[in-house]
Amino acid sequence: xxxxxxxxxxxxxxxxxxxxxxxxxxxxxxxxxxxxxxxxxxxxxxxxxxxxxxxxxxxxxxxxxxxxxxxxxxxxxxxxxxxxxxxxxxxxxxxxxxxxxxxxxxxxxxxxxxxxxxxxxxxxxxxxxxxxxxxxxxxxxxxxxxxxxxxxxxxxxxxxxxxxxxxxxxxxxxxxxxxxxxxxxxxxxxxxxxxxxxxxxxxxxxxxxxxxxxxxxxxxxxxxxxxxxxxxxxxxxxxxxxxxxxxxxxxxxxxxxxxxxxxxxxxxxxxxxxxxxxxxxxxxxxxxxxxxxxxx
Amino acid sequence: xxxxxxxxxxxxxxxxxxxxxxxxxxxxxxxxxxxxxxxxxxxxxxxxxxxxxxxxxxxxxxxxxxxxxxxxxxxxxxxxxxxxxxxxxxxxxxxxxxxxxxxxxxxxxxxxxxxxxxxxxxxxxxxxxxxxxxxxxxxxxxxxxxxxxxxxxxxxxxxxxxxxxxxxxxxxxxxxxxxxxxxxxxxxxxxxxxxxxxxxxxxxxxxxxxxxxxxxxxxxxxxxxxxxxxxxxxxxxxxxxxxxxxxxxxxxxxxxxxxxxxxxxxxxxxxxxxxxxxxxxxxxxxxxxxxxxxxxxxxxxxxxxxxxxxxxxxxxxxxxxxxx
Numbered sequence: 001x002x003x004x005x006x007x008x009x010x011x012x013x014x015x016x017x018x019x020x021x022x023x024x025x026x027x028x029x030x031x032x033x034x035x036x037x038x039x040x041x042x043x044x045x046x047x048x049x050x051x052x053x054x055x056x057x058x059x060x061x062x063x064x065x066x067x068x069x070x071x072x073x074x075x076x077x078x079x080x081x082x083x084x085x086x087x088x089x090x091x092x093x094x095x096x097x098x099x100x101x102x103x104x105x106x107x108x109x110x111x112x113x114x115x116x117x118x119x120x121x122x123x124x125x126x127x128x129x130x131x132x133x134x135x136x137x138x139x140x141x142x143x144x145x146x147x148x149x150x151x152x153x154x155x156x157x158x159x160x161x162x163x164x165x166x167x168x169x170x171x172x173x174x175x176x177x178x179x180x181x182x183x184x185x186x187x188x189x190x191x192x193x194x195x196x197x198x199x200x201x202x203x204x205x206x207x208x209x210x211x212x213x214x215x216x217x218x219x220x221x222x223x224x225x226x227x228x229x230x231x232x233x234x235x236x237x238x239x240x241x242x243x244x245x246x247x248x249x250x251x252x253x254x255x256x257x258x259x260x261x262x263x264x265x266x267x268x269x270x271x272x273x274x275x276x277x278x279x280x281x282x283x284x285x286x287x288x289x290x291x292x293x294x295x296x
Numbered sequence: 297x298x299x300x301x302x303x304x305x306x307x308x309x310x311x312x313x314x315x316x317x318x319x320x321x322x323x324x325x326x327x328x329x330x331x332x333x334x335x336x337x338x339x340x341x342x343x344x345x346x347x348x349x350x351x352x353x354x355x356x357x358x359x360x361x362x363x364x365x366x367x368x369x370x371x372x373x374x375x376x377x378x379x380x381x382x383x384x385x386x387x388x389x390x391x392x393x394x395x396x397x398x399x400x401x402x403x404x405x406x407x408x409x410x411x412x413x414x415x416x417x418x419x420x421x422x423x424x425x426x427x428x429x430x431x432x433x434x435x436x437x438x439x440x441x442x443x444x445x446x447x448x449x450x451x452x453x454x455x456x457x458x459x460x461x462x463x464x465x466x467x468x469x470x471x472x473x474x475x476x477x478x479x480x481x482x483x484x485x486x487x488x489x490x491x492x493x494x495x496x497x498x499x500x501x502x503x504x505x506x507x508x509x510x511x512x513x514x515x516x517x518x519x520x521x522x523x524x525x526x527x528x529x530x531x532x533x534x535x536x537x538x539x540x541x542x543x544x545x546x547x548x549x550x551x552x553x554x555x556x557x558x559x560x561x562x563x564x565x566x567x568x569x570x571x572x573x574x575x576x577x578x579x580x581x582x583x584x585x586x587x588x589x590x591x592x593x594x595x596x597x598x599x600x601x602x603x604x605x606x607x608x609x610x611x612x613x614x615x616x617x618x619x620x
Binding site: 144190 | 321323325326329332333336337338341343344347348350351352354355356357360457458471472475476478479480482483485496
């Protein structure tokens, strides 16, 4: 394995992100090739975490743009600070400036509200990490706009002019596949798919993220969650849910799982009423083997 | 980044070509990326090379198994690459006949169909081919439908976009412009300027069912298709029964009669059975190549509506029918 990739993997593990070669290679290539990294995977498998860890590793700031339906340029790129502009006009009312000069004044950078994309472009100092989270939630129009920004990292503001990034930020995009992203966007990015982790890997994640956890409890929690992933659930619990549940159990001073405890804490990892019913029925029938036999 | 030998560049290019031939949507830029990626991984480590190429060449998780199989066969020694690598095909249909064969293996049936088949509208294993005589369509009906279709098409064709424009009947105050106006009045917001979203044209991909079950409506449907196709430039039309044909060019004829003439020459499975599922499967399986609806939808990408005109009774939906 290439040294750099190994170093990245180690650095990620140091930051508490248990990972594998595929992830480390993709991150390494994204850094060396200077291309955005598109991370896809089920909810709760640690897609967003990659950006956070990357920011810590590069000692840069993390700038986050959360996407949602109807997201537009004024929330993603920039907006003028209208109240401030208005106040400024009032204050300058009696001055002898011409209208043109006053206009140039209030439409200058001082009155610009930088939203995440512009903030990433104009960021000073070490290049930041720009996280564009859940890009599949934004509409296709926005995706096209994003393509423009990502291809040259420059933005034209009519009143100010073209703003260009001095140091290109590292970009991480995440998607839950709520909608298929366009080929154009995919082509612009390196691609990484993160699947649910194996039992061993998940156990390692739980141990790393919750240092004080009882060994037997950690084992039982991951095994139980793994058996749940085989069921047909509306919202399959991800790693985030395993961690939430394990943390809750630690707070409850549990050292191992038993049926009653599982029933009381179902809400930590099941987020759908139908799923709750399904799993309860399975528990009644004693069909979830992770509980029946205590782990040796 | 270490230099990549010319030999390796050539191999990478050939590998990319191979992937492209198997349907992965790769451009020259991707080949370049792959080569650059090889420059920053450990070339002696096979797993490094695989992961490096995968990060650059696989653009969606569905393509990963295909990539892995091709990687195995391509980069494992000097043996000639087999024409058909051991790739697991997309789930074969539950249909006992196996995947739909597009070659005209079966005997074609002209004009008359099996009476039995007409009597019991159940799935048939035979691909019923036939031609339709369109000459019987009335003139004034045509005009009425055309007008209607144009109206529908106009409604379909425009939708609000991302960009704004100033408009007196806008839905939102344009603060930018309003403030600029306020400069003249010393910060007094005396007039509000409004803005609304610019309209964007929708591109439309139409899939029309022309199988037997739709015979009743075929006339209306055809007129509608013709009108839609000619009212707007960005429409792609496909018809399907047992096979799928792109009829955009046929419909784009100087007159309705001419279009009909083109159509009856072109479409061979008129009034045949329906196999929407397999069609979809076929559409998605061959996506990335020209002349399939998903491909068109993808190519025209944003703002595309896919309109399916069908009666809904189908012989089989196919294993991947719903996964479009």
